[in-house]
Amino acid sequence: MKITIAGAGAMGSRFGLMLHKGGNEVTLVDGWPAHVNQIKEHGLQANFNGEELTVQLPVELQSEIHSEEKTDLIILFTKAMQLDKMLQDIQPLIGAHTNVLCLLNGIGHEDIVEKYVPMENIFIGNTMWTAGLEGPGKVKLFGNGSVELQNLGKNQEQAAIDLASVLSDSGLNAKYSDNIHYSIYRKACVNGTMNGLCTILDTNMAGLGETRPAHDMVVTIVNEFAAVAAHEGVMLDIPEVIEHVEECFNPETIGMHYPSMYQDLITNHRLTEIDYINGAISRKGKKYNIPTPYCDFLTQLIHSKEEILKAK
């Protein structure tokens, strides 16, 4: 199968590498010139569960796509704020039969994908795989993971099941979900609390959890996510989700960790994905006429902080 990985960072490289090893015709597309050039000249270098691999994979800079040859499957793995530009840049590769699988973190990406791809060709999912980028052209891929995915288009269940098989045939351990939005919203509740609150309070998750207001803030934010999800027919089990979120406070498991948004903004002065987490709930809330003031305010605070730190 002709597969294009759109956004070939750490996770995109893992999927590209594994799908290539599984016998597919994989092309990587990315927007970072140093990374693209390194792969072009020296191949993709990976430490794959301890084994050093170098794989020659076709790679293209997204702004310089010349081919008009349609691809069978595009897997989207950009940062959320780069998704729209990526979809514009890869337009020449999208044909009437090109399936597009969106595996980005966060919610509401379908609003962007829909602008470029017919609904019946869109699939969304969640992955528990991990991956690390060591430098341009170099990734570190350890451990196991899984993928859940579902069709957005009506009557495309079989296509989603087939797509999961393609991924599983390459060891990606994918399965069809009949309620992918539940998993996506549940995961988004973790990101929608830990990311923004730890970033704005300049603390790790255990530090947040030790403060008396933490629980009430988590409850209010999860309830906003749940109200928006309910309007879309996704009925979150709110107490279970709150308990799941608050497992992050445990200093003996992951509590001492600073969430990715903290690392992006506070450590590296990079723009955040807030618009695709709390900001997505704000936008959907406005559209559905559901008040989401905590998500609104947290999104505004993070954007102000981005400007104050001159994040890029």
Add this chain to the structure above:
Amino acid sequence: MKITIAGAGAMGSRFGLMLHKGGNEVTLVDGWPAHVNQIKEHGLQANFNGEELTVQLPVELQSEIHSEEKTDLIILFTKAMQLDKMLQDIQPLIGAHTNVLCLLNGIGHEDIVEKYVPMENIFIGNTMWTAGLEGPGKVKLFGNGSVELQNLGKNQEQAAIDLASVLSDSGLNAKYSDNIHYSIYRKACVNGTMNGLCTILDTNMAGLGETRPAHDMVVTIVNEFAAVAAHEGVMLDIPEVIEHVEECFNPETIGMHYPSMYQDLITNHRLTEIDYINGAISRKGKKYNIPTPYCDFLTQLIHSKEEILKAK
């Protein structure tokens, strides 16, 4: 007149000094032992518009008040969170005819004063005087100012007018206001936006003002203050108040300044007055069934930050 200054920090010392010079029998009460001892041993030292003064004023540590002699007037000038304890400690000084004037920043102090003083004896106000504490027993008092005040009790207008005269006779430039709550709410809108937002975003007022979300955050917070005020019959001119608040963004006037809450919490790791600014709006909102989510959330964030910084 026998006047007790309850909370003899910078502003309390100014009022005490001026009322003493004006011929009143002033006693200072404060909770900071080093400050009280210094005044006891060496008098209150003041740089009063350039002139070095030392004034012997009776002073008592609030936890060691032995006198039961009632005072005519108590002027409250504690930090907001110390108000309740102060009122407990000065109970022996409060008689049936003791007037109590509350000049603290913020709103909702009357809820606390009412627990200890009959309504007809309570007066509240606003002051534009400034004062600086240089160290224990030493203050710096420059410039001019004014006081506005009003009775809380019914039919106590004349008492309020008389009280303003007492202050004015000592040069404090006080006048009766028939709408003191308007002035208090208008000033609280400045504190309720600049203090919390600059503190949580770690920036000065100009830095906040330069960010794109600043205006919308100010508008939402001012509207919450206005909704609560309206329920109490105080109809804020919302566009005028927003314009007044946003004058703080001007880097050529006061924009480069870090608000007092920033100095308390971020610079000095001290507890803040948030419960008497946004927190007061939250409490009143709950009581009146008016949603105040931005004030709720900002209060929670500041309290979390206090705990993270181990503020005392």
